[in-house]
Amino acid sequence: MNDVVQWAALAPLLALVGSLINAFFGRSLKEPLPGIIASLAVAAGFVLAVLAFFGLQGSDHGVQVTLWRYLTAGTLHLDAGFMIDRLSVTMMLIITGVGLLIHIYSIGYMRGDDGNSRYFAELNLFVAAMLVLVMADSFPLMFIGWEGVGVCSYLLIGFWYRDRANPDAGRKAFIVNRVGDVGFLLAMFLTFKTFGTLNIAAVNAAAPAMLYGSATLTLIGLFYLLGATGKSAQLPLQVWLPDAMAGPTPVSALIHAATMVTAGVYLIARIGAVYAMAPGAASTVAWVGALTAFIAAFAAFAQTDIKKILAYSTISQVGYMIAAVGAGAYWVGIFHVLTHAFFKALLFLTAGSVIHAMGGEQDIRKMGGLGRRMKITGTTALIATLAISGVPFLAGFFSKDAILSGTLTSGLLAGNGGDVVYILLLITAAMTAAYMFRWYYGIFAGASRVDKHASEHLHESPPVMTWPLGILAVGSIVVGYLGLPEFAFPNLIQRWLEPATQAVDFNQLAAGTDWLLVGLSILMVAIGLGVGWWIYHVRKGAPVAALKESNLAGASRGALGFDALYRILFVASGEGIAGGVATLDRDVVDRGLAGGGAAVGLLGRLATALQSGFARAYAFAMLLGVVALVVVAALTGVLK
Amino acid sequence: MVPTPYYIALSALLLTIGSVGVLTRRSAIMVFLSVELMLNAANLAIVAFARQWSASGIEPALSGQAAVFIILAIAAAEVAVGLGILVSIFRHRVSTDVDELSEVRL
Numbered sequence: 114m115n116d117v118v119q120w121a122a123l124a125p126l127l128a129l130v131g132s133l134i135n136a137f138f139g140r141s142l143k144e145p146l147p148g149i150i151a152s153l154a155v156a157a158g159f160v161l162a163v164l165a166f167f168g169l170q171g172s173d174h175g176v177q178v179t180l181w182r183y184l185t186a187g188t189l190h191l192d193a194g195f196m197i198d199r200l201s202v203t204m205m206l207i208i209t210g211v212g213l214l215i216h217i218y219s220i221g222y223m224r225g226d227d228g229n230s231r232y233f234a235e236l237n238l239f240v241a242a243m244l245v246l247v248m249a250d251s252f253p254l255m256f257i258g259w260e261g262v263g264v265c266s267y268l269l270i271g272f273w274y275r276d277r278a279n280p281d282a283g284r285k286a287f288i289v290n291r292v293g294d295v296g297f298l299l300a301m302f303l304t305f306k307t308f309g310t311l312n313i314a315a316v317n318a319a320a321p322a323m324l325y326g327s328a329t330l331t332l333i334g335l336f337y338l339l340g341a342t343g344k345s346a347q348l349p350l351q352v353w354l355p356d357a358m359a360g361p362t363p364v365s366a367l368i369h370a371a372t373m374v375t376a377g378v379y380l381i382a383r384i385g386a387v388y389a390m391a392p393g394a395a396s397t398v399a400w401v402g403a404l405t406a407f408i409a410a411f412a413a414f415a416q417t418d419i420k421k422i423l424a425y426s427t428i429s430q431v432g433y434m435i436a437a438v439g440a441g442a443y444w445v446g447i448f449h450v451l452t453h454a455f456f457k458a459l460l461f462l463t464a465g466s467v468i469h470a471m472g473g474e475q476d477i478r479k480m481g482g483l484g485r486r487m488k489i490t491g492t493t494a495l496i497a498t499l500a501i502s503g504v505p506f507l508a509g510f511f512s513k514d515a516i517l518s519g520t521l522t523s524g525l526l527a528g529n530g531g532d533v534v535y536i537l538l539l540i541t542a543a544m545t546a547a548y549m550f551r552w553y554y555g556i557f558a559g560a561s562r563v564d565k566h567a568s569e570h571l572h573e574s575p576p577v578m579t580w581p582l583g584i585l586a587v588g589s590i591v592v593g594y595l596g597l598p599e600f601a602f603p604n605l606i607q608r609w610l611e612p613a614t615q616a617v618d619f620n621q622l623a624a625g626t627d628w629l630l631v632g633l634s635i636l637m638v639a640i641g642l643g644v645g646w647w648i649y650h651v652r653k654g655a656p657v658a659a660l661k662e663s664n665l666a667g668a669s670r671g672a673l674g675f676d677a678l679y680r681i682l683f684v685a686s687g688e689g690i691a692g693g694v695a696t697l698d699r700d701v702v703d704r705g706l707a708g709g710g711a712a713v714g715l716l717g718r719l720a721t722a723l724q725s726g727f728a729r730a731y732a733f734a735m736l737l738g739v740v741a742l743v744v745v746a747a748l749t750g751v752l753k
Numbered sequence: 754m755v756p757t758p759y760y761i762a763l764s765a766l767l768l769t770i771g772s773v774g775v776l777t778r779r780s781a782i783m784v785f786l787s788v789e790l791m792l793n794a795a796n797l798a799i800v801a802f803a804r805q806w807s808a809s810g811i812e813p814a815l816s817g818q819a820a821v822f823i824i825l826a827i828a829a830a831e832v833a834v835g836l837g838i839l840v841s842i843f844r845h846r847v848s849t850d851v852d853e854l855s856e857v858r859l
Contacts, residue, residue: 729776729851733776736776
């Protein structure tokens with residue numbers, strides 16, 4: 114049985130091979146071929162992950178695959194190895210499964226693009242790096258994957274590099290992530306100093322024996338949190354994700370919604386044992402998640418770009434996941450990663466389908482009523498909108514509900530504001546429903562604001578794009594049933610993930626309270642959708658238009674001014690120093706060198722005037738010289 | 754006996770004529786002739802002084818004349834080389850105008 118699981122270690126290699134083929138030979142391949150090769154590589158990885166999934170049934174322990182020893186320093190021996198257990202296989206299934214659908218969709222979306230093969234090479238490289246990240250058995254190997262996805266994210270955000278704004282957005286993402294990476298590195302140093310090993314399983318095994326709530330564990334937890342906030346776009350490093358929407362839309366779906374941004378959630382779930390022993394760090398995680406969820410939901414209201422709304426929604430939803438793992442509900446966090454991967458990938462792909470049909474238009478003020486012209490896209494977008502809003506019986510409902518009850522009952526958050534986190538997330542749930550209603554209504558329903566020219570070209574996307582939409586829509590409905598509330602139903606995903614994650618004590622709620630909480634969250638969704646319906650359908654957006662110039666709307670448009678603040682704090686000082694150095698370089702160094710060069714040139718031109726090339730002129734000069742010598746000799750009497 | 758200053762004056766005249774010829778004539782042949790004129794002006798001066806010094810017993814007889822013979826021999830060899838170059842240039846360019854030979858410059 115272990116053999117089948119071990120084969121899964123090949124999955125990153127397959128994606129890497131696909132990437133290399135496209136990178137080196139892609140330019141000479143005819144158009145759909147690069148996409149097909151890339152899709153096959155990911156499909157093979159998916160098959161391996163499915164086999165490993167079945168191979169792990171009935172065994173609580175994961176399978177360790179040691180590849181080679183890649184680091185020996187003093188007493189530290191580090192093997193490059195993969196840990197394939199229930200947690201990492203779940204992530205592998207999400208990455209390769211959703212990744213495969215997005216690869217297939219991209220074949221249609223990127224048709225005729227100059228960088229077709231480059232796109233698929235980078236996309237495959239991303240899948241390889243992401244698989245390394247989730248399968249790594251040690252922190253350094255995880256860090257390699259961590260950096261790898263960062264590089265691919267940078268490459269793909271700036272994919273259309275001819276437009277200056279896109280590589281700028283890529284750089285911003287890369288630099289902000291760098292800040293988080295410093296946290297990850299510091300956390301690794303401290304982990305090694307404390308535990309004497311960098312093997313994740315060994316750290317998890319040693320953590321419960323440490324002092325509960327000790328400063329060292331808290332510090333390790335906070336540093337890993339800093340790493341997680343970078344990759345997962347959480348406060349205070351959330352600023353890069355909205356700009357990351359400059360990349361092609363399938364990239365936004367795969368990297369900046371479904372997989373890479375959940376790396377922070379996975380990291381915290383992976384080392385749950387450390388957080389379970391450090392309630393201070395864990396509650397900080399939960400607070401960061403809840404605040405991010407709230408602020409991002411607030412910022413989503415005033416955006417007008419079809420993808421920016423989804424970007425803020427992603428930050429908000431990842432905030433939910435972070436809050437869940439902060440509360441110690443690790444399986445819940447991963448469960449929301451799973452459901453979110455489906456409905457958020459679907460939302461982005463429908464957005465891509467709309468952008469494709471509108472010929473690149475992304476402003477929702479110029480859309481409206483598209484659902485009547487694009488039946489499949491509109492229907493699947495509606496399913497995804499309802500799923501993310503948390504409408505009962507769709508995927509988002511079950512996972513969001515589990516997060517809400519997890520934060521309220523967590524023993525880790527008890528006394529650290531677990532109930533405030535709960536209330537914050539509950540309010541955010543209503544806001545989510547309202548802004549997602551605005552998103553859907555503004556694009557697919559209501560009156561059409563499409564201009565005449567775009568309207569003539571409006572069309573439903575080709576089957577290669579609509580089929581993935583359909584599959585993801587089905588997933589957005591059914592994956593929720595893996596995690597039915599355990600107080601009343603069998604909870605498949607909790608039983609599946611619990612052996613691989615740390616168990617944290619949760620308070621038992623009084624009988625009936627469970628149902629009350631479920632009722633409360635349904636009420637919140639109803640309020641959110643109702644308010645959205647009233648504002649955008651009944652009043653035709655009038656209440657919002659009245660707010661247009663107010664401070665509240667301005668704050669939402671600017672996402673509470675984090676970008677402006679960072680510009681003043683960090684960017685401005687850097688620009689000042691760079692400007693000073695540039696002035697010095699231009700006015701002193703450059704001008705000095707140029708002046709010296711000009712002086713030498715002038716001297717040279719004077720000297721060339723003497724060298725006329727006329728032999729008789731030279732003779733005349735010689736004669737003058739001789740006469741001068743003679744005159745001098747005669748006057749001074751040297752010859753006497 | 755003709756006094757030495759007469760010779761020296763003639764020599765200076767010859768040198769002046771020669772140098773004016775070098776500076777003003779454009780034909781390489783004429784420039785060449787003028788250079789020979791200047792050379793012989795110098796020779797004349799050497800011989801004139803040698804005669805005066807040997808007459809007053811300071812120099813041994815004919816020392817200046819010997820030097821002039823060596824100069825004449827070397828000048829003959831130089832003329833052979835110079836004329837050879839001139840002929841070669843003439844074959845190439847069908848002209849011996851020295852002002853046209855100004856390629857060797859910046």
